[in-house]
Amino acid sequence: MSKKLLDNISNPEDLRKLNPEQLPQLAKELREFIIDIVSTKEGHLGASLGVVELTIALHYLFDTPKDLLVWDVGHQAYGHKILTGRKDNFHTNRQFGGIAGFPSIKESEFDAFGVGHSSTSISAALGMAIASNLKKETEKHHIAVIGDASIASGMAFEALNHAGVSKANLLIILNDNAIGIDPSVGAVKEYLTKVKRDKKLAVQNNIIKALNFDYSGPIDGHDLPKLLSELERLQSIKGPKFLHIITTKGKGLQKAEEDQVTYHAPGKFDKISGERIKKESSLFTKYQDVFGKTIVELADQNDKIVGITPAMLTGSSLKFMMEKYPERTFDVGIAEQHAVTLAAGMARQDLIPFCNIYSTFLQRAYDQVIHDVALQNLPVIFCMDRAGLVGEDGATHHGVFDLAYLRCIPNLIVFAPRNEIELRNILFTAQLGLEHPIAIRYPRGYGNIKDWEKPFERIEIGKGKCLKNGNKTAILSIGTIANNVSEAIKTLKHKDNFSHYDMRFVKPLDEKLLHQIFEKHPTIFTVEDGTINGGFGSCILEFASTNNYTNKVKLIGIPDEFIEHGAITKLQHKIGLDPKNLANKF
Structure with a gap:
C-alpha cells in the first residue's frame, strides 16, 4: 500500500515541503482522515469538511504560528488541528482527557485564540494586528476565518467598523456556505446570495468595500490553485483585506452535503456510505423537545405567544413552532442581544415572547436582560436550554453560570424544573400572565419520565x-x-x-x-x-x-x-x- 502524503505531515513545516500540485491529493487524504475518525468518535463534521482546501492553503502560504490564524467558533478547525501537531491524538477529540473540540491556547501555539462562541474572530485578530503595529512587527499577518452566519452578528459588525479605519495588517476570510447549524437567515445572507450570483454587485454595490476593505471574490473555496493565487496576492497588500470564498458544508461526503443540518454533528456514521448509525431509541424525551412540543400546544390555545431564537431553531426544538406557526416564530440569526430586546419590544406590546437561548449564549446578552427586560419589568419568558454541564463541547458551552448571574437581577424570577412535567407546567404558568420576567433553565439531553404529557397544572411562584x-x-x-x-x-x-x-x-x-x-x-x-x-x-x-x-x-x-x-x-x-x-x- 503506497504511503499517503498525510503520513509525512506532522506540522505546517512538513506541509510546505510539498509541491502545489500535490495539495489536492492532500486535501482528499485530510477529508478521509477526518471522516474516518469522526465516524466512530463523533464530533463536528460538516464544517471541517468544508474548509479543507482553505486550511491547507493558509498553512501552506502563511508562516504559522508566527502569522496568527483565528477560527471563528472553531468547529471547522479539525483539519487545522490535524496539520498542527495533533494528528496522532486526534482520535481523542472532545473526549474526557483528550484534545478539545475547539481551538485552545492551552493546547497549541498554533491556536492563536481560544474560541467556541461565534463572531469573536475579527475583534481578536484585529487586536493582535494592532498590537503588532505597536510593536513594529509590520511583516506579521493576522487572519480571521469567519462564516456567513457569524459575520451577521453584531459583534462582527462592530469589529468590521473598527477594522475598516485601522491600518492593521488584517485579512478576513468569509467562508460562505449559506449555513451555520441551521440555514443562515436575514438580509446579510440574502445580500451574499446575490453577490454569488451577480459579480457586478460584488464590484459596484459592495458592503465590505464601502467599509474600506480591499475586497476580493467571491471565489471557489475548493479550488486550491485559485485559493493559493489569491492568498499569495493578498499577502503583499497592507491594511485591512477581505476575501470572500464559496464553500460547501460537508464537502466530500455526499450525505453530509445533502443533509447539512444533521451532518453538522451527526453522531456515529458509516464512513463509506455516510449513513448514520442509529442509536438505540430512548423511551424518554429530550428536554428541548418537551419545550418544543409544549410551546406549540400552548400556541394553539393562545395566539399572543411568539417564539424567538438566535440561530438555534433545531437545537432548541423551536423548529416545531416554525413548522406550524411560521409567522409567529423568529430565527434572528446569531444575535442574542437583539433576540432579548426584540422580545422586550414584543412584550411591551402585549405579546407573550418565549425567548429560547442556550444558557451559555445568554451570557452574551446580559446587559439586555438587565436594561431592556428586568429594569422595565417586562414579562419576557427566557427558556434557557443546555443549563448545567453539557458534555463534550466543554468549557465554552457549559451552562453553569446562569443561576449566579441571574439571581442578582431585580424583578427576575428564576426557576429550574426537576423533570419534564415541571418544565411543561412552568411553561404553561408563564404564559398565563406573570407580572415579572422569568428565566427557566433546563439541561441538555433526555428526561426520565415516559408519560410527561399530562394535563397542565399551574405552579405557584416561589414555592418549593x-x-x-x-x-x-x-x-x-x-x-x-x-x-x-x-x-x-x-x-x-x-x-x-x-x-x-x-x-x-x-x-x-x-x-x-x-x-x-x-x-x-x-x-x-x-x-x-x-x-x-x-x-x-x-x-x-x-x-x-x-x-x-x-x-x-x-x-x-x-x-x-x-x-x-x-x-x-x-x-x-x-x-x-x-x-x-x-x-x-x-
Missing part, C-alpha cells in the same frame, strides 16, 4: 417541594440534579435521617419553607449543577445570615474553575456531583 421527610439532615437541590441526590440518599445507611427538598425557585426563594427546614434540621446541604460562587447555595447562606440561623450549611456544586470537556457522567464524577460521590459527602 418536599420530596422526602427526615429529621436530622436536609438536602436542598435545584433542578434536575435532584435525581442524583435521590439516588445518593437511597444508598445511605441512615437514609431515614435525611430530608430532600426541591426548592424549584432560586428567586423568589420559598422563605416559609426555608424557615421550617432550618428550624428542623441541624445540618443542611445545598446541591446544584451551577457554580458554587454566587449560586443557589450562596442564596441559602444569605437567607441563614439574614435570619441569624447557625445551622451547619455545606455547599456542593461546580467548583471555581472552568470544567473541561467529556461525557457528563465522567465530569460529574470528577467534580463530585455523581450519586456515589454525593452519598460520601452527605
Whole structure:
C-alpha cells in the first residue's frame, strides 16, 4: 500500500515541503482522515469538511504560528488541528482527557485564540494586528476565518467598523456556505446570495468595500490553485483585506452535503456510505423537545405567544413552532442581544415572547436582560436550554453560570424544573400572565419520565417541594440534579435521617419553607449543577445570615474553575456531583 502524503505531515513545516500540485491529493487524504475518525468518535463534521482546501492553503502560504490564524467558533478547525501537531491524538477529540473540540491556547501555539462562541474572530485578530503595529512587527499577518452566519452578528459588525479605519495588517476570510447549524437567515445572507450570483454587485454595490476593505471574490473555496493565487496576492497588500470564498458544508461526503443540518454533528456514521448509525431509541424525551412540543400546544390555545431564537431553531426544538406557526416564530440569526430586546419590544406590546437561548449564549446578552427586560419589568419568558454541564463541547458551552448571574437581577424570577412535567407546567404558568420576567433553565439531553404529557397544572411562584421527610439532615437541590441526590440518599445507611427538598425557585426563594427546614434540621446541604460562587447555595447562606440561623450549611456544586470537556457522567464524577460521590459527602 503506497504511503499517503498525510503520513509525512506532522506540522505546517512538513506541509510546505510539498509541491502545489500535490495539495489536492492532500486535501482528499485530510477529508478521509477526518471522516474516518469522526465516524466512530463523533464530533463536528460538516464544517471541517468544508474548509479543507482553505486550511491547507493558509498553512501552506502563511508562516504559522508566527502569522496568527483565528477560527471563528472553531468547529471547522479539525483539519487545522490535524496539520498542527495533533494528528496522532486526534482520535481523542472532545473526549474526557483528550484534545478539545475547539481551538485552545492551552493546547497549541498554533491556536492563536481560544474560541467556541461565534463572531469573536475579527475583534481578536484585529487586536493582535494592532498590537503588532505597536510593536513594529509590520511583516506579521493576522487572519480571521469567519462564516456567513457569524459575520451577521453584531459583534462582527462592530469589529468590521473598527477594522475598516485601522491600518492593521488584517485579512478576513468569509467562508460562505449559506449555513451555520441551521440555514443562515436575514438580509446579510440574502445580500451574499446575490453577490454569488451577480459579480457586478460584488464590484459596484459592495458592503465590505464601502467599509474600506480591499475586497476580493467571491471565489471557489475548493479550488486550491485559485485559493493559493489569491492568498499569495493578498499577502503583499497592507491594511485591512477581505476575501470572500464559496464553500460547501460537508464537502466530500455526499450525505453530509445533502443533509447539512444533521451532518453538522451527526453522531456515529458509516464512513463509506455516510449513513448514520442509529442509536438505540430512548423511551424518554429530550428536554428541548418537551419545550418544543409544549410551546406549540400552548400556541394553539393562545395566539399572543411568539417564539424567538438566535440561530438555534433545531437545537432548541423551536423548529416545531416554525413548522406550524411560521409567522409567529423568529430565527434572528446569531444575535442574542437583539433576540432579548426584540422580545422586550414584543412584550411591551402585549405579546407573550418565549425567548429560547442556550444558557451559555445568554451570557452574551446580559446587559439586555438587565436594561431592556428586568429594569422595565417586562414579562419576557427566557427558556434557557443546555443549563448545567453539557458534555463534550466543554468549557465554552457549559451552562453553569446562569443561576449566579441571574439571581442578582431585580424583578427576575428564576426557576429550574426537576423533570419534564415541571418544565411543561412552568411553561404553561408563564404564559398565563406573570407580572415579572422569568428565566427557566433546563439541561441538555433526555428526561426520565415516559408519560410527561399530562394535563397542565399551574405552579405557584416561589414555592418549593418536599420530596422526602427526615429529621436530622436536609438536602436542598435545584433542578434536575435532584435525581442524583435521590439516588445518593437511597444508598445511605441512615437514609431515614435525611430530608430532600426541591426548592424549584432560586428567586423568589420559598422563605416559609426555608424557615421550617432550618428550624428542623441541624445540618443542611445545598446541591446544584451551577457554580458554587454566587449560586443557589450562596442564596441559602444569605437567607441563614439574614435570619441569624447557625445551622451547619455545606455547599456542593461546580467548583471555581472552568470544567473541561467529556461525557457528563465522567465530569460529574470528577467534580463530585455523581450519586456515589454525593452519598460520601452527605
